[in-house]
Amino acid sequence: MDSAYSADRRRSFWRRRGALLWLVLLVAIAFLRATNRYLVGVANDHVTPYLPKLLEELTGSLSFGAFLPLLFSALRRVRWTWYAHVGIFAGLSIAQASLMIGLRQIVFRVANLPDYAYAPDVWHYLMEVPTQLFFYVVIVAGFWLFARYREGKARELRAVQLEAALSEARLEALRLQLNPHFLFNTLNAVSELMYERPRIADEMLSRIGELLRATLSAKAQEHSLSEEWRLVSLYTDIQRARFGEGLDVVLDDDPSLHELRVPFLLLQPLVENAIEHGGSGDDRSVRIDATRQAGRLTVRVRDAGGVDTVRAGHGIGLGNVGARLRHLYGDDAGVRLEPVAEGGSVVTVWLPARRWEAA
Numbered sequence: 001m002d003s004a005y006s007a008d009r010r011r012s013f014w015r016r017r018g019a020l021l022w023l024v025l026l027v028a029i030a031f032l033r034a035t036n037r038y039l040v041g042v043a044n045d046h047v048t049p050y051l052p053k054l055l056e057e058l059t060g061s062l063s064f065g066a067f068l069p070l071l072f073s074a075l076r077r078v079r080w081t082w083y084a085h086v087g088i089f090a091g092l093s094i095a096q097a098s099l100m101i102g103l104r105q106i107v108f109r110v111a112n113l114p115d116y117a118y119a120p121d122v123w124h125y126l127m128e129v130p131t132q133l134f135f136y137v138v139i140v141a142g143f144w145l146f147a148r149y150r151e152g153k154a155r156e157l158r159a160v161q162l163e164a165a166l167s168e169a170r171l172e173a174l175r176l177q178l179n180p181h182f183l184f185n186t187l188n189a190v191s192e193l194m195y196e197r198p199r200i201a202d203e204m205l206s207r208i209g210e211l212l213r214a215t216l217s218a219k220a221q222e223h224s225l226s227e228e229w230r231l232v233s234l235y236t237d238i239q240r241a242r243f244g245e246g247l248d249v250v251l252d253d254d255p256s257l258h259e260l261r262v263p264f265l266l267l268q269p270l271v272e273n274a275i276e277h278g279g280s281g282d283d284r285s286v287r288i289d290a291t292r293q294a295g296r297l298t299v300r301v302r303d304a305g306g307v308d309t310v311r312a313g314h315g316i317g318l319g320n321v322g323a324r325l326r327h328l329y330g331d332d333a334g335v336r337l338e339p340v341a342e343g344g345s346v347v348t349v350w351l352p353a354r355r356w357e358a359a
Helices: 002-043 050-077 082-110 122-126 129-193 198-216 225-246 268-276 316-332
Strands: 222-224 247-252 261-263 283-293 296-303 334-339 345-352
Touching (some): 050 082, 082 129, 129 198, 198 225, 225 247, 225 261, 225 283, 268 283, 316 345
Parallel strands (some): 247 283
Antiparallel strands (some): 334 345
């Protein structure tokens, strides 16, 4: 309620200020035109009183300005045809000239200058037509150009909104793709253990439920790096239930980076690939670290697998990460998979180092 009242007051204030500035502009134009006419007379050795010229220009300028709101309203509502413009101009010309002549009759008599008052005859109406036509054409051209400018801006805004909506839809599809992908792979691992090691399979299922509750409750495309570390830890706990002590996952956590924003579940598919290809049998090794330098956050996931790791990494995981980074950050982010000389591979993700602010 208060915000609406404040908004109304601001609009009222700017309307009053706009009307005042418009009045000042009309008066300034009248002063300039009167001064020009007076100086032309001085230059031609034909000096005449300044006051009548000023009163003439003031009544002309103010009478024309009084009809401008009606002109703008008419231009917004009528079809732009030649006969419509002829009708509008004829009506405006007669109305403005009538008001101007009436004002001059009154003002010059009040100023005790009745000899300068215009008589309401046809010639005094016709003599105003050239000036009125010039300003009418200028105003109509400016109105048309401004309308085209607003239409262009509106089209640009609609295009940006459509592109944003499309990008958001694609991002949401990519984000939602993670859950079934993760669930399928993890449940497949559970099915391998449920007959041989049912207790381990049961433990994995309970931790899967905990991770799914955390992921399904997420509504945003991004969250803090600390929250991403928490989800990674939940996922690695599930995998430890599967591989036991043979799974060695080291997370190099730098608390100074906790408040940076990253895409939701950015690392889970990369860690999943690293675990799957991080060794042989139950012996797996994965290293995860993050650094910030020159406004860029870099996250690396390294495994100690064999030469087939790079080839196997190109699936839903890496492709999903790359697509989401492109949609969210454009050319400022990316993902790269490279072999490591000592064996295995490393996935490097880079993105802008921006602070996370919870909604």
